[in-house]
Amino acid sequence: MRGSRRRVGACAAMAAGRGAEAEACVGQVVLPGDVLLLPAHPDEDAERLRLGAGAAPRGRLLCGPGLRRCTAGLLVTKCGLLRHRQAGGSAAGGAYWVDSQQKRYVPVKGDHVIGIVTAKAGDVFKLDVGGSEQASLSYLAFEGATKRNRPNVQVGDLIYGQFLVANKDMEPEMVCIDSSGRSSGMGIIGQDGFLFKVSLGLIRKLLAPKCEIIQELSQLYPFELVLGMNGRIWVKAKTVQQTLIIVNILEACEYMTAEQRKQALAKLSGN
Amino acid sequence: SFIIEERSFMPCEDLLYGRMSFKGFNPEIEKLMIQMNSRCKEEEIEVDDKMEADVSDEEMARRYETLVGTIGKKFLRKRDQRVLQDEDEDEDGNNNTRPSKKAKKKFLKPQD
Numbered sequence: 001m002r003g004s005r006r007r008v009g010a011c012a013a014m015a016a017g018r019g020a021e022a023e024a025c026v027g028q029v030v031l032p033g034d035v036l037l038l039p040a041h042p043d044e045d046a047e048r049l050r051l052g053a054g055a056a057p058r059g060r061l062l063c064g065p066g067l068r069r070c071t072a073g074l075l076v077t078k079c080g081l082l083r084h085r086q087a088g089g090s091a092a093g094g095a096y097w098v099d100s101q102q103k104r105y106v107p108v109k110g111d112h113v114i115g116i117v118t119a120k121a122g123d124v125f126k127l128d129v130g131g132s133e134q135a136s137l138s139y140l141a142f143e144g145a146t147k148r149n150r151p152n153v154q155v156g157d158l159i160y161g162q163f164l165v166a167n168k169d170m171e172p173e174m175v176c177i178d179s180s181g182r183s184s185g186m187g188i189i190g191q192d193g194f195l196f197k198v199s200l201g202l203i204r205k206l207l208a209p210k211c212e213i214i215q216e217l218s219q220l221y222p223f224e225l226v227l228g229m230n231g232r233i234w235v236k237a238k239t240v241q242q243t244l245i246i247v248n249i250l251e252a253c254e255y256m257t258a259e260q261r262k263q264a265l266a267k268l269s270g271n
Numbered sequence: 272s273f274i275i276e277e278r279s280f281m282p283c284e285d286l287l288y289g290r291m292s293f294k295g296f297n298p299e300i301e302k303l304m305i306q307m308n309s310r311c312k313e314e315e316i317e318v319d320d321k322m323e324a325d326v327s328d329e330e331m332a333r334r335y336e337t338l339v340g341t342i343g344k345k346f347l348r349k350r351d352q353r354v355l356q357d358e359d360e361d362e363d364g365n366n367n368t369r370p371s372k373k374a375k376k377k378f379l380k381p382q383d
Contacts (some may be wrong), residue, residue: 207284208287227289
């Protein structure tokens, strides 16, 4: 009861034009144009600095997708649920972001995606990643590639890589190599298998640290899975039938509850 | 306070690595999964795996010590090689038997 009253209070405050406290809105629906006020941080004194000598300064806050900085605090630019992560661990100082749902992918630097090679233009491959423009991939961006030793990439191949450059002013560029020069799993995805598209929210759910769907599926049969942040999933199992079963489960699990999913899997493992 | 704008979901939600393999379908990917996910969670700095050496460090140091001398000898002229031989024998303690010779034969001026 107390929670719902707080929610109503926060919405009323935002409707009135004033910003609402960021902490009050965590876990609630926010709309574009809402202003979230951040608590003012006290000045750092020497004791605080001593505690976290190696960590980032305590005032640092990560403003994730769907949020922007504004004079008063954070401005919401997408509609969805506001999420918050406490300080400590990899994101020192806490993080706020908006959990929204969409099907269309917008290239973002650092994201790992599955691309389909559409053209080979001299030294550069053009990949379709599901965005507004095709991404370019240089043939030297593979592990162990030199001018003489070119990678064997044909039109129609699947490539798992990450974005090096991705902003609204330039054509996105991909690479299949990380900053230390190793491929670490990126590159051409092998033969066979099945590629299909799902919404971006499902991909994030599947990639969450403890995903029940993936854990339950892994008990069924041996298979291989590649998840791209652009909504594309590639599955390969021993037989075509097993592959198609996994594809159907992944597509349907977005709208199934946990019990329905467990029933479906129990039926399958019974077969 | 600093606010950093980030457009990717990876640092916010701590997502796992996108390539996965289960029940031994692709052993390399399974190894990669363990490596990548442990790097995410624990944030370890990459430790260089010390490969099992066939030759131990001490033996290597000993070998190098003598190696420098052996290779150096290869490039000496014949006269200097003989000199080295004499020096070795001198070190062994055979000073008494052999008369000490001059180290190098210098050019003798012809006497008028």
